[in-house]
Structure formats: structure tokens, C-alpha cells
Amino acid sequence: MMILELTHLSKTFGAQKILDDLNYQIETPEILALVAPNGTGKTTLLNIIANLEPWDTGQIEILDKTNKQYQIFKEMTYMQDSTVLFPQQTGLDHIRLIQSSYQLSTQQVNRIIDRVGIRNFLKKQVKHYSMGMKQLLLFTLAILPQPKLILLDEPLNGLDPRAINLVREILLDYHQQGTTIIFSSHNLDEIDRLTDNVVFLAHGKLVKPKEDTLTAKAYTVVLNDSAVLKTLVPVAALTILTEHKAILNVTPARFEDLIKKLAGTPNEILDTSVKKLNTEQIYFQLFKNNRIH
Ligand SMILES: Nc1ncnc2c1ncn2[C@@H]1O[C@H](COP(=O)(O)OP(=O)(O)OP(=O)(O)O)[C@@H](O)[C@H]1O
Numbered sequence: 001m002m003i004l005e006l007t008h009l010s011k012t013f014g015a016q017k018i019l020d021d022l023n024y025q026i027e028t029p030e031i032l033a034l035v036a037p038n039g040t041g042k043t044t045l046l047n048i049i050a051n052l053e054p055w056d057t058g059q060i061e062i063l064d065k066t067n068k069q070y071q072i073f074k075e076m077t078y079m080q081d082s083t084v085l086f087p088q089q090t091g092l093d094h095i096r097l098i099q100s101s102y103q104l105s106t107q108q109v110n111r112i113i114d115r116v117g118i119r120n121f122l123k124k125q126v127k128h129y130s131m132g133m134k135q136l137l138l139f140t141l142a143i144l145p146q147p148k149l150i151l152l153d154e155p156l157n158g159l160d161p162r163a164i165n166l167v168r169e170i171l172l173d174y175h176q177q178g179t180t181i182i183f184s185s186h187n188l189d190e191i192d193r194l195t196d197n198v199v200f201l202a203h204g205k206l207v208k209p210k211e212d213t214l215t216a217k218a219y220t221v222v223l224n225d226s227a228v229l230k231t232l233v234p235v236a237a238l239t240i241l242t243e244h245k246a247i248l249n250v251t252p253a254r255f256e257d258l259i260k261k262l263a264g265t266p267n268e269i270l271d272t273s274v275k276k277l278n279t280e281q282i283y284f285q286l287f288k289n290n291r292i293h
Pocket residue numbers: 013016018036037038039040041042043044045
């Protein structure tokens with residue numbers, strides 16, 4: 001069964017092309033992070049997947065059903081931003097609404113409330129919630145039905161480190177039980193803690209960096225005089241750590257070339273370690289000026 005299938009998806013707002021013949025498939029349960037600069041179209045894409053926003057062309061299938069069938073919401077939930085909450089209602093009112101829509105047992109609901117640890121403020125009206133409290137309520141609402149697919153739009157926003165840890169643990173648990181999680185975030189360190197499965201929305205497409213598509217690797221090298229690298233490596237690709245140690249962001253071919261050039265000289269590279277690029281490094285490669293439009 002296909003969990004999510006996006007086929008030839010396009011969307012424009014005026015002159016701005018948000019999605020451009022985008023194709024993407026998820027076949028097995030995964031945790032997928034969606035990353036792009038502000039205003040690129042992450043929320044728009046999630047809204048379109050949930051059929052809350054019209055799109056121009058293309059098809060979306062969720063668990064082998066078109067997303068135009070409202071039944072998809074039996075198997076999928078979507079954590080949007082806090083504007084979807086009702087300020088006059090309590091947290092508990094929101095939870096009861098989900099409980100009755102999905103016919104969840106009180107035992108299941110209580111277990112999840114306690115796991116997220118939000119019981120102490122559930123009787124307050126949402127208008128009196130802090131941003132983090134709203135986020136935790138929204139998160140609880142999204143996980144309550146234990147769906148097969150959860151979309152989360154910036155779920156970590158406004159959460160303190162303990163809450164972030166908790167959300168991470170719960171998402172990992174759900175994933176282990178077979179739930180697919182797609183979340184957007186600007187918190188790149190947190191993304192790396194949660195998953196190494198990251199897609200970047202760039203030029204209207206979802207770009208997945210694979211080993212062979214990475215144009216650079218980070219090499220940490222030890223040599224006699226690290227300053228000598230300034231004459232051989234583009235400044236932007238070089239971070240000098242100490243007199244003898246530097247980090248190079250260069251392609252494998254360029255690195256090999258450098259080793260050959262320095263071999264047998266007083267500045268021969270004495271030791272090397274290679275690090276896979278983290279999401280932040282890939283982000284800055286893809287979105288050089290933090291803008292793609
Ligand atoms: N209803 C709309 N009408 C016109 N333009 C819109 C509309 N909704 C969104 N946009 C534009 O589409 C672009 C993508 O917006 P979107 O909210 O999807 O970005 P995002 O990647 O989620 O951004 P952020 O990281 O800031 O949350 C933005 O330039 C935004 O101004």
C-alpha cells in the first residue's frame with residue numbers, strides 16, 4: 001500500500017510558483033522532515049496534501065485513497081498552527097471533540113493526556129494558553145487517534161527543551177508502531193536528532209540529498225600549517241580551527257587533488273576525518289542566500 005503519493009503536483013500564487021510538477025512517494029512508514037526557507041511553501045504543501053487548499057494540477061493519494069475523500073481523515077491527522085484552536089473553549093473541549101469524532105476510549109485519551117503531561121491546564125480556556133501550551137494541545141490532538149499518517153507544521157515551535165524531547169520520544173514511538181510522520185521545521189539540529197530522512201522544498205520540487213548528490217563533504221584535517229590551505233581552497237569552503245587543524249567543505253575529487261598536491265611537502269595532510277554533512281550544512285548549500293525565489 002502506498003502511504004502517500006504526490007503526482008505532477010503544481011501550485012502557483014500569482015506569479016509565484018510554489019510547487020512545480022512535484023512528484024513524491026512514501027511506501028513504508030518513515031519520519032520525514034520538510035525543510036525550506038520562510039515563505040517557500042511548506043505550509044501550502046501540507047495544506048494541499050490535507051485538501052485544505054486548492055492546487056492547480058496533479059493528484060494526491062493517501063493510503064490508496066484520493067485526498068478528496070473525507071475518509072482520509074480516519075487515517076490521517078494534521079497539526080496546523082494554533083489559529084485553528086477555539087480561544088473560548090478549553091483544551092478538554094478540544095480533546096472531547098476529537099474523542100467523539102474518532103470514537104476513542106477514555107482510557108486511551110487519558111493515557112495520551114498523561115503522556116504529553118498537559119492535564120494540569122486542560123480546564124483553562126485556550127485564550128489563556130502560552131504558545132508552548134497551545135503547541136502541546138495541538139500535538140495531543142494530532143496523536144490522539146493514533147493515525148497511520150501524521151502531518152505536523154512546525155510542531156517544535158515554542159516548545160522548551162523538555163517538551164521537545166518528549167515530542168521526539170513520542171514521534172519515535174509512533175513511528176515504531178507503523179505511523180508515518182511528516183513534519184516541517186526550521187530547527188535543523190532537532191531534525192538531525194529525530195531523523196536522517198530530510199527533504200528540501202526547492203524550486204517547487206522536493207529534493208532529497210543522497211550521498212551521490214551531495215556536492216561536498218566536511219573533512220577535518222590535521223597538517224603542519226593550516227593557513228596554507230587558504231591559498232589552495234576557496235575561502236567559503238574553509239574553516240581554520242587551530243594552527244594545525246581545519247575543516248574543508250570540498251568535493252571528494254577536490255579533496256583527493258589537494259592531498260596529492262600536498263603529499264611530500266611540509267604541509268602534507270597528517271590526519272583526516274570525514275563527516276557527513278548535517279542538515280544545516282546541506283541547507284546552506286541548497287539555499288545559498290536563504291532565498292530561492
Ligand atoms: N492564500 C494565499 N494567497 C497568496 N499567496 C499566498 C497564500 N498563501 C500563501 N501564500 C504565499 O505562498 C508562499 C508560501 O507560503 P507558505 O506559508 O506555504 O510558506 P512556508 O514555507 O510554510 O513558510 P514559513 O517557513 O515562513 O512558515 C509565501 O510567499 C506566501 O506569501
